[in-house]
Amino acid sequence: MTEHTLKFFGEELEQLKGEVIRMGGLAESQVSQAVRAVAVRDVGLAERVVVEDETLDLLQHDIERSAIRLIALRQPVAQDLRRTVGALKLSLVLERAGDYAKNIAKRALVIAQADPEIPLTRSVQRMGELVAGRLKEALDAYSAGDIQAARSVWNRDEDIDEHYNSLFRELLTYMMGDPHTIGACAHLLFVAKNLERIGDYATSIAEMVPYEVSGDEFSDPRPKWSSVEEPSKGNGDFP
Amino acid sequence: MAVLSFPWKRGARSPQQETLASVDLDRLSLLTAAIQALPDAILIVQTEGPVGNSPIRVIASNGAAQELLRIRSEEDRLVSILRHPDILSAVENTLSFGESHTLGYDTGGSQSRAVRVWTRPLLAESRLSALVVLRDETDARRLERMRADFLANASHELRTPLASITGFVETLRGHAKDDPEARAHFLEIMASQARRMSHLIDDLLSLSRIELNEHVPPSGTCDIVLLVQEVTDGLLPVLEARGASLELLAPSPGAALAVGERDQISQVVQNLLDNAIKYAPRGAPVSITITTDAAFEADSAAANAAALRDAGGGRLVLLFPERAHENRYVQIRITDAGIGIARENLPRLTERFYRVPGQKSGDIPGTGLGLAIVKHVVNRHRGGLVVESAPGQGTTFTVLLPSAPRSESPDGITKPS
Numbered sequence: 001m002t003e004h005t006l007k008f009f010g011e012e013l014e015q016l017k018g019e020v021i022r023m024g025g026l027a028e029s030q031v032s033q034a035v036r037a038v039a040v041r042d043v044g045l046a047e048r049v050v051v052e053d054e055t056l057d058l059l060q061h062d063i064e065r066s067a068i069r070l071i072a073l074r075q076p077v078a079q080d081l082r083r084t085v086g087a088l089k090l091s092l093v094l095e096r097a098g099d100y101a102k103n104i105a106k107r108a109l110v111i112a113q114a115d116p117e118i119p120l121t122r123s124v125q126r127m128g129e130l131v132a133g134r135l136k137e138a139l140d141a142y143s144a145g146d147i148q149a150a151r152s153v154w155n156r157d158e159d160i161d162e163h164y165n166s167l168f169r170e171l172l173t174y175m176m177g178d179p180h181t182i183g184a185c186a187h188l189l190f191v192a193k194n195l196e197r198i199g200d201y202a203t204s205i206a207e208m209v210p211y212e213v214s215g216d217e218f219s220d221p222r223p224k225w226s227s228v229e230e231p232s233k234g235n236g237d238f239p
Numbered sequence: 240m241a242v243l244s245f246p247w248k249r250g251a252r253s254p255q256q257e258t259l260a261s262v263d264l265d266r267l268s269l270l271t272a273a274i275q276a277l278p279d280a281i282l283i284v285q286t287e288g289p290v291g292n293s294p295i296r297v298i299a300s301n302g303a304a305q306e307l308l309r310i311r312s313e314e315d316r317l318v319s320i321l322r323h324p325d326i327l328s329a330v331e332n333t334l335s336f337g338e339s340h341t342l343g344y345d346t347g348g349s350q351s352r353a354v355r356v357w358t359r360p361l362l363a364e365s366r367l368s369a370l371v372v373l374r375d376e377t378d379a380r381r382l383e384r385m386r387a388d389f390l391a392n393a394s395h396e397l398r399t400p401l402a403s404i405t406g407f408v409e410t411l412r413g414h415a416k417d418d419p420e421a422r423a424h425f426l427e428i429m430a431s432q433a434r435r436m437s438h439l440i441d442d443l444l445s446l447s448r449i450e451l452n453e454h455v456p457p458s459g460t461c462d463i464v465l466l467v468q469e470v471t472d473g474l475l476p477v478l479e480a481r482g483a484s485l486e487l488l489a490p491s492p493g494a495a496l497a498v499g500e501r502d503q504i505s506q507v508v509q510n511l512l513d514n515a516i517k518y519a520p521r522g523a524p525v526s527i528t529i530t531t532d533a534a535f536e537a538d539s540a541a542a543n544a545a546a547l548r549d550a551g552g553g554r555l556v557l558l559f560p561e562r563a564h565e566n567r568y569v570q571i572r573i574t575d576a577g578i579g580i581a582r583e584n585l586p587r588l589t590e591r592f593y594r595v596p597g598q599k600s601g602d603i604p605g606t607g608l609g610l611a612i613v614k615h616v617v618n619r620h621r622g623g624l625v626v627e628s629a630p631g632q633g634t635t636f637t638v639l640l641p642s643a644p645r646s647e648s649p650d651g652i653t654k655p656s
Binding site for chain 1: 294311316318319322323324325327345347348349553555556559562563564565582583584585586587590
């Protein structure tokens with residue numbers, strides 16, 4: 001390949017990465033706003049999040065098209081190939097995270113109309129802020145190509161799970177105490193579950209960083225503890 | 240269109256007719272230095288072709304921008320530095336149509352800042368250019384929020400003790416009017432409720448003050464060993480009263496220096512020790528261990544964490560330090576042999592007014608704000624906070640504070656921060 005073609009190809013890769021980061025920014029914003037809509041019962045905000053999800057889908061399709069075109073025309077190898085494939089994978093991850101955010105916003109619409117108001121939205125908001133922060137860190141690490149920062153995100157996904165379990169228990173207790181709240185609490189349960197899934201996606205994003213740079217994976221012996229796999233210790237009410 | 244004035248210009252040439260050679264280079268470098276020194280973050284962005292077809296690049300940024308946005312020298316695409324969709328839209332619009340915009344956004348993360356952004360077209364060059372100005376408005380926003388929070392919390396939490404006092408006033412006016420024994424008893428209760436309200440207000444004010452400056456990192460140096468010794472000395476009467484003992488394992492003074500504000504760190508140690516003493520059974524020892532040059536372990540798959548989980552408890556990181564993989568810390572571990580905390584209660588420990596269900600706090604109930612204060616102070620210090628506990632196995636809180644850089648001379652006194 002001539003010098004000119006090489007430089008142009010490098011530009012295309014940078015452009016692709018730029019589009020992924022841009023999509024990441026939108027996904028981040030969707031998550032934060034969806035959580036906020038739940039916390040402050042903002043119907044208008046929730047509706048805007050639902051509508052904006054279409055933009056995320058469009059961005060995902062664009063990135064997919066660009067990536068496939070790049071592979072077809074340039075036939076990249078090694079790191080260039082990983083970066084192209086990485087961009088494609090990330091676009092899918094971000095689109096799914098955005099879907100969860102849209103789902104949260106839809107539930108915010110329902111919860112906002114619920115009466116009586118449930119005081120548990122504070123806990124959900126806290127978990128939401130934690131997840132939004134994790135997503136931001138993962139995207140920052142990807143944007144900078146910072147493997148250490150990515151590892152830091154990858155290492156600590158358990159605390160989001162802990163928040164989820166705690167929140168789940170809280171909601172159950174609340175529902176048992178006042179059956180009138182079961183409807184709204186059920187929606188909050190889904191919101192919490194969606195947040196947990198978004199947290200998992202943040203970890204996926206972090207995993208892409210070493211993959212793109214060197215083809216490696218984070219591989220500490222990290223037992224992924226899950227309440228589903230282990231026998232319950234004295235209580236069986238985790239999902 | 241406003242034109243930047245050059246009062247030293249001798250001819251009446253328009254800006255377009257000026258060339259670099261005819262402008263006084265000293266003045267130019269002065270202007271550049273002025274932009275560099277501005278407290279607001281300044282970005283000059285440019286695109287080579289139509290927006291959407293060619294990337295938007297940052298061709299100049301001042302020091303404030305590099306700090307706020309953590310700009311690395313290699314990156315020049317705007318999207319690598321700022322990816323918020325509203326800001327990108329505004330910049331694109333300014334580049335394409337020359338319209339000015341202003342908007343606000345939150346940077347997010349544990350040290351979220353409220354930033355106001357302005358975009359302005361720059362019509363100086365042949366390429367599409369724009370100016371982006373970012374101003375940190377966190378102070379003003381926080382002040383507003385703190386005031387609102389304080390009022391909400393105060394009115395909510397003071398209601399109960401106030402109702403109690405009012406009730407007893409009624410009783411003293413009525414039934415207990417002529418009963419000196421009952422009078423003495425009720426007056427004692429009223430006095431204790433009043434004390435409780437006073438402590439609550441103190442703690443709420445404390446928390447407000449801390450949150451107000453939480454985004455401003457501390458700059459002084461603190462000798463942790465001396466600080467902890469001072470706090471434990473102050474607690475001796477309480478320890479005696481409860482028949483509890485304190486074991487301190489620490490390096491010599493001057494060996495454990497952390498970046499921080501002394502009063503705030505004292506409060507952290509005080510609050511954690513108060514809890515340890517309060518919730519520990521009579522006669523049980525409370526131990527404090529100080530270590531230097533510790534690394535932050537995020538790996539909660541450590542053997543003891545698994546063991547804690549088996550016992551119905553766990554190890555939970557309540558606060559992750561910033562850039563943990565780059566820093567070393569002074570570590571303070573406070574362990575009590577109390578009744579311990581179950582796993583599902585761990586995430587909520589630092590929540591305001593949260594009390595673990597079923598746990599008795601003894602004769603003197605706390606304000607419920609102790610751990611919230613600890614968390615906000617540690618967060619301000621960019622430190623870490625970990626809890627390890629299991630029912631029946633006691634509780635250990637670990638505080639990590641960034642170590643002071645080696646070149647600092649050890650002194651027990653913080654420089655004013």
